[in-house]
Structures are given as structure tokens and as C-alpha cells.
Amino acid sequence: MSWAWVEVKPNENDLMHPGHLACQGCGATIAARLALKVLGRKAVFVIPASCWSVIDGAWPQHALQIPVFHTAFETAAIAATGIRAALDMKGKHDVHVVAWAGDGGTFDIGLQALSGAAERNENIIYITYDNEAYMNTGIQRSSSTPLGAWTTTTPDERPEDKPKKNMMEILAAHRVPYAATASIAYPDDFIRKLKKATQVKGFRFIHLFSPCPPGWKMASNLSVRSARLAVETKIFPLYEIEDGEVYTITHWPKGLPVEEYFKLQGRFKPVLKDPDRLAYIQRYVETQWEKLVRLHEASHGYLPEEARATIRSAI
Amino acid sequence: MKLIEKSQYTVLKGNYAVAHGVRLARVEVISAYPITPQTTIAEKLADMTATGELKARFITVESEHSAISAVIASSLAGARSFTATASQGLALMHEMLHWATGARAPVVMVNVNRALAPSWNIWTEQTDSLAQRDTGWIQIYNESNQEVLDTTILAFKIAERVYLPTMVVLDAFILSHTSEPVEIYPQELVDEFLPPYEHPNAINFDDPRAIGAFARPEYYMEFRYNIQKAHEEALRVFKEETELFADMFGRKYDTVEEFMLDDADYVLVLAGSTATTAKYAVAQLRERGEKVGIMRIKLFRPFPVEDVRRVLSGRKKVAVIDRNVSFGHSGIFYMETRAAMYGAKDRPPIFGYVAGLGGRDVRPQDIIDIYEDMKRREEPENIIWKGVRV
Numbered sequence A: 001m002s003w004a005w006v007e008v009k010p011n012e013n014d015l016m017h018p019g020h021l022a023c024q025g026c027g028a029t030i031a032a033r034l035a036l037k038v039l040g041r042k043a044v045f046v047i048p049a050s051c052w053s054v055i056d057g058a059w060p061q062h063a064l065q066i067p068v069f070h071t072a073f074e075t076a077a078i079a080a081t082g083i084r085a086a087l088d089m090k091g092k093h094d095v096h097v098v099a100w101a102g103d104g105g106t107f108d109i110g111l112q113a114l115s116g117a118a119e120r121n122e123n124i125i126y127i128t129y130d131n132e133a134y135m136n137t138g139i140q141r142s143s144s145t146p147l148g149a150w151t152t153t154t155p156d157e158r159p160e161d162k163p164k165k166n167m168m169e170i171l172a173a174h175r176v177p178y179a180a181t182a183s184i185a186y187p188d189d190f191i192r193k194l195k196k197a198t199q200v201k202g203f204r205f206i207h208l209f210s211p212c213p214p215g216w217k218m219a220s221n222l223s224v225r226s227a228r229l230a231v232e233t234k235i236f237p238l239y240e241i242e243d244g245e246v247y248t249i250t251h252w253p254k255g256l257p258v259e260e261y262f263k264l265q266g267r268f269k270p271v272l273k274d275p276d277r278l279a280y281i282q283r284y285v286e287t288q289w290e291k292l293v294r295l296h297e298a299s300h301g302y303l304p305e306e307a308r309a310t311i312r313s314a315i
Numbered sequence B: 001m002k003l004i005e006k007s008q009y010t011v012l013k014g015n016y017a018v019a020h021g022v023r024l025a026r027v028e029v030i031s032a033y034p035i036t037p038q039t040t041i042a043e044k045l046a047d048m049t050a051t052g053e054l055k056a057r058f059i060t061v062e063s064e065h066s067a068i069s070a071v072i073a074s075s076l077a078g079a080r081s082f083t084a085t086a087s088q089g090l091a092l093m094h095e096m097l098h099w100a101t102g103a104r105a106p107v108v109m110v111n112v113n114r115a116l117a118p119s120w121n122i123w124t125e126q127t128d129s130l131a132q133r134d135t136g137w138i139q140i141y142n143e144s145n146q147e148v149l150d151t152t153i154l155a156f157k158i159a160e161r162v163y164l165p166t167m168v169v170l171d172a173f174i175l176s177h178t179s180e181p182v183e184i185y186p187q188e189l190v191d192e193f194l195p196p197y198e199h200p201n202a203i204n205f206d207d208p209r210a211i212g213a214f215a216r217p218e219y220y221m222e223f224r225y226n227i228q229k230a231h232e233e234a235l236r237v238f239k240e241e242t243e244l245f246a247d248m249f250g251r252k253y254d255t256v257e258e259f260m261l262d263d264a265d266y267v268l269v270l271a272g273s274t275a276t277t278a279k280y281a282v283a284q285l286r287e288r289g290e291k292v293g294i295m296r297i298k299l300f301r302p303f304p305v306e307d308v309r310r311v312l313s314g315r316k317k318v319a320v321i322d323r324n325v326s327f328g329h330s331g332i333f334y335m336e337t338r339a340a341m342y343g344a345k346d347r348p349p350i351f352g353y354v355a356g357l358g359g360r361d362v363r364p365q366d367i368i369d370i371y372e373d374m375k376r377r378e379e380p381e382n383i384i385w386k387g388v389r390v
């Protein structure tokens, strides 16, 4: 038997090189590649315990072509703050210091340090790639795990019974200058938002939806499609909040039924078998969406035409 | 006029001596969270950075865990960095104390020795810092406020030569909140002693590295070996730097301090400000003709095994007085002293005393009692409680 080797040459302009250790179809790698296209070489990534502690590579190699600081699980925001402080003291103000954390490191164990940094309006960019569970330790629930989902700690017999924590509202309550949701399935939207974030000073937050094929029990070619469906079903709306007050929805979804999204993923098998729960989740998604649309309307004084079609009840 | 002659003499509490040490060391990033009896260090440094007396960023974090995490990161990113805490705060930092060592961040931290809860108790006890023994930090204990200021400056020099985090330890209230005369050196002289800080792995966009990346079993062990080697080096560096410090500033410190030991048959071993009380008691015992002296342990990590052996070998008896306890065994300085003496020539019997927990006073008479108790006893014991009501 003979082996055919194909040499993969890194693209000079691509700041994420081949050889990283993520699974096939990992949304978190798409996320980082896109982010670095905006951030460029003068960026530092601070990575707490997460899949990304592994993805970047084992010492002495690493895939990202920028300096990376690994740090303890709950310290992404504060370690980034420390690096920012050092760079500022050295007069190096032109570097983007980016905390790059999973949902567990953000919604749960890292929330305290995140809240501190957000409240002090530290001059850092915090990006959470959200795969809706603790994937690195083998798919346990986090407070980002959505209603109805299976994880190893919310087994099929007792699936997740609480809705996902609303991180954006928590950030809005801190009055941070910029917070946005984004999705790897909408690269233009994500890139625009990250660019905007780089032009703002102070604490900037991006909540980036990032599918995980093994954790979601789906085929590795479905990452982008599932991320797209999360948006089009209104489960994961794309919007931004400026100064904790001005809400802007950046993509008006088709409003597909939530089953369309659930059907792709084995983790929602228990919900799909339970019509009552499914109906409940659909209603929950509708009310959350309506609230968001109202906030957009209140911020801008009007709603665009395409907004009306997304709301079930009469306006 | 020599630079040292420009020193100012003033009266300072231990915590302010720390702050002046930090100022003279030209620290660039500070992060600290209030806890009695450390709080006045944080307050003083907040003042100094607010007025511009010290040009540094002061990060007012939401916990000690974040305070230490911030300064580890800033230290690795190339800024001289400092934090201070006590007791519960130090315990909360535990995970990051290991991180600082593993990442080779030469952070300096002051810990004001305070008892751990429950019961809540803000007074002095050494268990908080000694419980962090195996985190890989250099640990230096102090007896006076002058020594605290001097050791803060020395700590940066030593830490930054071997890339190990360093803890400077002083007693709650007895030092932290008690005023003593202190000499504050001129900035130029401290600058001569302590050059600007650099970290070889600090952020470099032309050579972008991953700091703290995961290491498989084929590499991890070498990192640990290197930390041990750095500690061995730290022992030599401590000697060199304390000599240089003596030349430049006129005060000589060593790994252990020897007091009235020349002809001593009996030795009391202890650390921290209790040594001052013990010295007073020993002077009285000497007047009565007792051949007793003191070995005060200043450097706890790396442990100065050779010096401890040199000082204690050939004595008749040794009593170690611990203001701390490792439950289920004994006092910690006792344990360490015994371990160092195992295999030494002419090893004396060593008696372990635990006294003064949770800030209970250790008075000269207590020291004299301990001395007489040791003299009377035939067989050494691991843990003899002094002053406990049972």
C-alpha cells in the first residue's frame, strides 16, 4: 500500500495555519480564521481552558500566527486586562487584546471576572465562541445549553429544562460600549461587527454562535447549515447593542419553525419526540424575538418592512 | 555625598514600608483586592498611583483570584507587576499561584500572615502562606518593617533573575499595623540595584509564541525540572543579591539569621516577628548563664538546607516554634527543619512547639517556658502545644 501525501501550504495572508487540532467541521476554527482576518497580526489572543486550549496545538507548535496566552478557565477577561495594562504601560496602544473563550468560560465560571472587566470598561475585545456546552471535557451542560438539549449531564431522560442564559442582556446591563451577536454562518455580518468593535474603545463583546458537530450529534458537514438555521428560526438572532441601550437587529430571519433546526442534531432527539415541549420552545422563541424587535423599534423609532413578517402576532 | 546619605528616615507601618518598596521598585502594574490586614497596602498604592508618585496602572479587580491573574498576565507581557493579599485571599488565589510558577511569571506578592476561617480571625498566623508551600513560589519571611521594605526590593531582583514568583511575608498587625523607624532609600540608588524588567517571552509579533500551551508527557516533565533548577539557582542568587544589597544599602540579610549562637548548646528556631520577642527572652536567659541562641528562618523556599545543617549540627537540643500547624502532623517549620537535618552529622534532637495561633500573644515568658520545657524533656515530640487551654 502506498500513501499519497498532499502538502498543505499555509496561505501567507491566513493567520490560522493548518495543523490545528480541532475536529472536522468545528465552528470554533471557522470563527478564529474569520476573526483574524479582521484583527490582523497585531493582536493577542488570551485563551482560557476550552477546546481552544487544544485546538491551537501542543507545545512547541501552534497554529495561530499571533501571540497566544493560555490562561486558567475563569480568567480570560482579567488576563486580557493584565496584558492590556502591560502594553499600555509600554506605550503599545495599537495592539488588539482579545479574550477568546468558550461559553462555559464566559457564561459560567468566568462570569465574575468578565463582569469586573466589563464594569470597569477595560479596553479589550471579548469574543465567546458559543457551542452551547462544555465540549473540551466531553459535552456537559453549561448555562448556555439551550432548552431541550441533550448533554452528558442532561441525558435524554432529563434534557436541559432551562432556557439559555441571556448573556447579551447581562452585558447590556453593564453598559458596555459595544456588544453584538454573530454567527459563523454569516461571515459578512460577523466581520462587519468585529471591524466596528475594533474601532470602539473600551469593553467590546461578541457572542459568536459556533456549532460543534460531535457535541451536537450531527455530521461534520452541517456546521454552517445548522448555524444558519439557528438564525433563520429566530433561535439565535443577529443584533448589536451600543452603550447598553441602542438595539439593532442586523439580519431579519425567515422565521422557520424550530424543528427545522432541531432535526439536524441528535442532541434535540428528546424534544422532537415531545410535541408539548416543542410547542413550548416555539412559543418561547417567539416571545424572546418579539421582545428584541420591540427593543430595536424603541431604539430606532420605526421597524423596517421585513421586520413585520417575522412577528406572528399582529403589530 | 554618597547616594545612601540621601536616605530619608521616617516612621512607617509595615504595610506602608511595603508600598514604599513597591514604589522604589518602579512597579508598572498593580492589582489588589482589600482584605484585613493587607488593605492599607492597596490603599497606599492606589494613592501613589493616583498622584503620579508611582507611574503604574492600578487595576481595581473584583477578587483576589482576578488580582493575581491580572498581574501574572501583565508580568508575562513585560511589565513589572505586584499584588498583595492575606489569608482567605491567598487561599482563593491558590490555582493561580501554580499558574504563576508554571508560566514563569516573576510576580512579587506580599502576604500579610493572617489566620484562616472559620472562625473568622484577622490576627497573625503563618498557616496561610505555608499552606502554599508546594506552589513553587519563593517565600521570604520578615521580622521588622525595615526588613519588609528591603525584602520587597530584593524580591523583584531575585524573582526577575530566576523567573520565579516571589512572596514576601509579614505578620498581621505586629508588623503590618505597627510603626517602626524605617530608612527610605533614594530612588537613584534603588535604580542602580534593580535594573528595568524584561521578560524573554514577552509579546513579540515577529515571533508569535503560545505561552502556557498544553504539553504532552514527553515535554511536561522537563518544564517541571527547569522550575526545580530555578529554585536551586534562586538559593545562590539570594546569597549574591543579599551581599550586593549589604554593600549598597548597608543591611545584611541571609537565608537564616543567627542570634547568640556562637557557643550555644540550645537553639530556638522560628520565623517572622516572633523572633524579636524570642531575642529579648534569649538575652534574659543568657544573663542567667543559659547557652541558648536563635536561628531565624528568613528564606523558606527554596529551603536553605545547607545553612540549616551548618547552624544546627552539633547542638545539644533544638526547639522549633511554629505559629502554624499542618493538621495531622506538626508545625511546618518543624517538619522542614527535621527533614533538612535527617542525614546531617551530629544531628541534635528536635522538639516541635506550636504557639500563638490566631494571633494569640507569644510573650517573652512563653519563649522562656518553651526553652525550659525542651531542656527538661528526654524524647523529642512532634507537636507540643504551648498556651492552649485544654
Ligand SMILES: Cc1ncc(C[n+]2csc(CCOP(=O)(O)OP(=O)(O)O)c2C)c(N)n1
Residues within 6 Å of the ligand: A049, A050, A051, A052, A073, A074, A101, A102, A103, A104, A105, A106, A131, A132, A133, A134, A135, A136, A137, A142
Ligand atoms: C477550574 C477548572 N475547572 C474545570 C476545568 C475543566 N475544564 C476544562 S475546559 C472545560 C469546559 C470548557 O467549556 P467551554 O468554555 O464551553 O469551552 P469548549 O470546551 O466548549 O470550547 C472544563 C470544564 C478547568 N480546566 N479548570
Ligand code: SF4
Residues within 6 Å of the ligand: A021, A022, A023, A024, A025, A026, A027, A028, A029, A051, A055, A131, A135, A136, A211, A212, A213, A214, A215
Ligand atoms: S469538540 Fe466541538 S468545539 Fe471542540 S474541537 Fe471538536 S468540534 Fe470544535
Ligand SMILES: [Mg+2]
Residues within 6 Å of the ligand: A102, A103, A104, A129, A130, A131, A132, A133, A134, A135
Ligand atoms: Mg462550550
